[in-house]
Amino acid sequence: MKEAEMKVGVVTFHSANNYGAVLQTWALQKVLKDLGVKPGVINYHPDIIDGLYDPMRLKRGLSRNLLRCKLYLRNKKSLTRYNKFHSFLKTRINLIGDYRTYKELVDARLNLDAYIVGSDQVWNPTHIGGYNPAYYLEFAEPGSKRISYAASLGSDYVATKYKNDMEKALQSFSNISVRERSIQTTISKLVDKPVEVVLDPTLLLNKEDYDEIKVTSKYKEPYILVYSIEKNPQLIEFANRISVSLGMPILQRRPLNGLINQLEPFYTSDAGEFLGLIESAAYVITNSFHGTVFSILYGKPFASMLHTDTGKRTEDLLTDLGLSSHILYDIKDFNNLDIFKIGNMEETEEKILRLRESSMRFLKASLGI
Numbered sequence: 001m002k003e004a005e006m007k008v009g010v011v012t013f014h015s016a017n018n019y020g021a022v023l024q025t026w027a028l029q030k031v032l033k034d035l036g037v038k039p040g041v042i043n044y045h046p047d048i049i050d051g052l053y054d055p056m057r058l059k060r061g062l063s064r065n066l067l068r069c070k071l072y073l074r075n076k077k078s079l080t081r082y083n084k085f086h087s088f089l090k091t092r093i094n095l096i097g098d099y100r101t102y103k104e105l106v107d108a109r110l111n112l113d114a115y116i117v118g119s120d121q122v123w124n125p126t127h128i129g130g131y132n133p134a135y136y137l138e139f140a141e142p143g144s145k146r147i148s149y150a151a152s153l154g155s156d157y158v159a160t161k162y163k164n165d166m167e168k169a170l171q172s173f174s175n176i177s178v179r180e181r182s183i184q185t186t187i188s189k190l191v192d193k194p195v196e197v198v199l200d201p202t203l204l205l206n207k208e209d210y211d212e213i214k215v216t217s218k219y220k221e222p223y224i225l226v227y228s229i230e231k232n233p234q235l236i237e238f239a240n241r242i243s244v245s246l247g248m249p250i251l252q253r254r255p256l257n258g259l260i261n262q263l264e265p266f267y268t269s270d271a272g273e274f275l276g277l278i279e280s281a282a283y284v285i286t287n288s289f290h291g292t293v294f295s296i297l298y299g300k301p302f303a304s305m306l307h308t309d310t311g312k313r314t315e316d317l318l319t320d321l322g323l324s325s326h327i328l329y330d331i332k333d334f335n336n337l338d339i340f341k342i343g344n345m346e347e348t349e350e351k352i353l354r355l356r357e358s359s360m361r362f363l364k365a366s367l368g369i
Helices: 019-034 047-053 064-092 102-108 160-170 181-191 207-212 233-246 271-280 289-297 311-320 345-367
Strands: 007-011 038-044 095-099 114-117 145-151 175-178 195-197 224-227 250-252 283-286 302-304
Touching: 007 019, 019 038, 019 064, 019 207, 019 271, 019 289, 019 345, 064 271, 095 102, 145 345, 160 181, 175 181, 175 345, 181 195, 224 233, 233 250, 233 283, 271 289, 283 289, 289 302, 289 311
Parallel strands: 007 038, 007 114, 038 095, 114 145, 145 175, 175 195, 224 250, 224 283, 283 302
Antiparallel strands: none
């Protein structure tokens, strides 16, 4: 008799209309599938997450159809973006159920063999509204494996008011891993268990693995892709200088005041289209962690300007890969285009492979594979 497939459910920020959130969700699902288990993403999307992205929830007292018409007439791009992101989720992600509240999640009694929380800032109280037991897998049945993969606090400390709840919940975890080295010791002391640092799921795959979802860019002429997720006047000034110097137009996510020579923004592109735009770019300028990740995977000349809140993980990654020269802390330090060059791509790929192997060992051991 054929042994039944292990069923694994993932809890993460899959419903965020954000390229990094969606791509790390898809990547972890693919990795699990390739390991021979049956993965699904538990479709838990509380109001605190939905409210940030769902244009249908921006105004109360209006029917969704009326609001849809108003939004379409006023800003149809927001609605188009929302619909494309959710179409990607429905067609590319194996979603389990539909849960808005923790009670719905508990009542579902999913009875899976293992539960994984991560990646992303799933333990950041600002993002999840304080302490949310869903992101600590408290709804999982006794006897099931509870695993964190590349979970993040979004900071380098545990808030005192949530420490007891976290400690109690994490005691039931069979295996724990985090995304940043800065919290490894903190979490380990909290639960008196080994805590590993692992790669973001997007780095567990080769660029060829993304061909399954990538959409080829329509642009034939060279361009500079600017992927900014935080307003930064220096980034705009730097992008303009590079555009003028190279005589190339700038392609960006949404119109940015002050940028010159802009192409039509890719605001309504989905995650697969975003990958195609990275792959076809001549240069990438970004303050996004995942903008940096995919620049590296596709071997693109890139420069990273660190995000104010989440820049540490980008800095750590580039240091681990020997690419810290790509970080531009201040545009006054910019001298020439060498900052963009990946000197030895083979060496970079070897370093990624070593980190990937240790991360995969953690995942396999956690699942008993």
